[in-house]
Amino acid sequence: MAKDKKVEQITDMEEDFAKWYTDVCRKAELIDYSSVKGMFILRPYGYAIWENIQRELDRMFKEGGHENVSMPLLIPESLLQKEKDHVKGFAPECAWVTIGGSEELEERLCVRPTSETLFCEHWSHILRSWRDLPLLYNQWCSVLRWEKSSRPFLRHREFLWQEGHTLHADAEEAIAETEQQLEVYAKLCEEFLAMPVTRGLKTEKEKFAGAERTYAIECMMHDGKALQSGTSHYFGDGFAKAFDITFSDKNNTLAHPHQTSWGLSTRTIGGIIMTHGDNNGLVLPPKIAPIQVIVVPIAQHKEGVSEKALELLKLLKSLGIRAKADFSDQSPGWKFAEHEMKGVPLRLELGPKDLESGACVAVRRDTGEKTVIKLEELESAVPELLEKVQNAMYNKALANLNANTFSAQTVEDVAQLVSSHGGGFVKTMWCGSEECEIAMKERAGVTSRVIPFDQENLGETCPVCGKSADKMVIWGVAY
């Protein structure tokens, strides 16, 4: 039997988590490196995961009344500079176009790192009356951030994302939008990606450049580190003032609208890998897997096997299941390993013996558990199994989150917990000062992840300065 592809071994995660991660990204054919450092190619299988994320998010956005638009790729430097905090945050990692059509440009143009300034400029053209509000826009695109280091999905100089941008008549409505969209992200993660999230507010130090408030969802990776998986910002009317965006309100008075933005990127795919993956490769939640079921014929040259496998495939597809059959000339063992590497949630094996008994063998990717399914029960059994896998994956990730979440009363305890568990979320009270936040980083090696919505009273004082503290913060080591 000819073989010109091999299922290569990957590094064990216990041995080297970072190497395991990049091994999975490459061997599962999610990604390839390009000749520009930090810019990655999303291969068909990696992009298909993103398409599934896009489909679910786009549906939820539209259900919420949002509309998609397309803004320019390039931002004139003068436009970027209009909001002072914003430019301070982004200018250091901008990439600049300085030559167009063989001529030096009069003003250099930044490749968008984010598009607040472009939306604001457009809104200043079109907004007239309270009747036009709210404006609920979203854009699917890529953005550039010229960072020094890079890592597949987690840190790209160019990454794919969506950026929602909305305008509202008042602060209350804008804040409600900010929170609602964070909840959309939480729903995506929990219901589709099987990733439990911690919702909360970022500290002043960690918030988005130019925002009044930044909300975030944080996820716990296999190695105990945190991944920020989606952020939602409330801007107040700061940008509106800087860009002179006004509308006549119901009293016919000129007013500045209140603004939000929110984004989720391909970084989330890194989160899926590090939440669910194992030493055999990727493990994908059924709801987001490009291939939900792989049918592998055993001894496919034997009479009736291929025909039955095709029939089975057709049945699965008719149920709306994303299924494929592997009729390649590789051995069954090779095929098993290949589709395990790619994280396909369910494998159906069908051989001559199964034909005789009118059944097939279903193998779960997440647990390896085997079930014999009668062919006539396939129609109900496969969707049930897929749901079971989805739920089990969520519960497993939740157990990992719980097992890695701790409380502490002193900075020393935080440091000790994080170093002994190689990460984890540590909850402490906090006085609210940036000095204590910086001190915590210096002394315990952690940053504030969020001030969670679900607050607990762990005491009365800040573990750093000993002063009165009424907020609980979650600290962690973040990607």
Place this chain on the structure above:
Amino acid sequence: MAKDKKVEQITDMEEDFAKWYTDVCRKAELIDYSSVKGMFILRPYGYAIWENIQRELDRMFKEGGHENVSMPLLIPESLLQKEKDHVKGFAPECAWVTIGGSEELEERLCVRPTSETLFCEHWSHILRSWRDLPLLYNQWCSVLRWEKSSRPFLRHREFLWQEGHTLHADAEEAIAETEQQLEVYAKLCEEFLAMPVTRGLKTEKEKFAGAERTYAIECMMHDGKALQSGTSHYFGDGFAKAFDITFSDKNNTLAHPHQTSWGLSTRTIGGIIMTHGDNNGLVLPPKIAPIQVIVVPIAQHKEGVSEKALELLKLLKSLGIRAKADFSDQSPGWKFAEHEMKGVPLRLELGPKDLESGACVAVRRDTGEKTVIKLEELESAVPELLEKVQNAMYNKALANLNANTFSAQTVEDVAQLVSSHGGGFVKTMWCGSEECEIAMKERAGVTSRVIPFDQENLGETCPVCGKSADKMVIWGVAY
């Protein structure tokens, strides 16, 4: 009644076609200008048309086995230079990133004008065996071409498109792919956009930089000018050789694969506008219209009107029709004009009298024709009407194409036909020489559009040089 928006008049197309066109683009809220010359904002209504085009094309691509990927935005200069004809064609209109993260780059990076070079580099990494072929990839993205002049949809410095890129084991298969994908574009135009197309081959002079053959579909606009609406290129193995892409074939010999690429852009939206629009604004084919039916309540404050309108809306949506109802506090006349401007194919008017008679009035955007529809027949009548509109729009466009297509025997006839009709397609025989093509341009003001697949024998000699000619060419004035 408060009004803070006006439906403004647009220029008549007979008076100034170019002005009429940009008026429609702005007043139908398809587009806004940004602060970078030649870079446009696609507003929600304009982008929604693109989303509908995307949905149909993406479905057809995937039915043909194609997979989506994401390639980097930036191309190192050295990579762009690997294929000599290609770089010659694109270098003059490249935009260059020269600074990243406050540092001058060692090698400048071109913002992709098209991605052949990126796909080739990736393929050189991953292709090993004939078993990996064909590779059928597509990418949805934007590209930059630093052109001097610009016009909404027709000529942007940045435009949205899809670019398909495929690799095949032999020339025959690659050429079949090139032709098949042209047919996908033709199907999109004819069946969905109601735009009849002329399919054919581009001359050597007009083909894509680096291609062996370029196929195109050409559409006839209202003003008699031609719009190239989709192109499909066969590259032979030229790029494969330049990029050292090889595979071991069935005889275990290293071979170069054969390549294609094909693209369709937001330019097509310009085509829809100029094919179907009229002096009241946009006219959209139902299959691609963001809103297929607008329900306008008349005297909506009267008892039962709004309720019935909502009921009607719900019914339409349940049929899978993209419907909206306009309950704003504008007058019915204002609403009629607004939705006419936006080209909504069908308007349903529902007032107190209609409630009494258990009917509503349907008004076609394309003809203005009114039909009284009994409410209990709505379920079948509306889809039928929408289909009627779709077909009528195609037939009207076909009639315009036929009325503006001519044959000629001499260069003088070509010049005379084009000047008296302000455009049109003129068919002549052609000897195949570039000199005659250039002479035709100089003497008659037309360029070769395509060598159509449907050849006719109009004579034996080239109208320019008088030498023997065995090809028929279509000439025209192109956008």
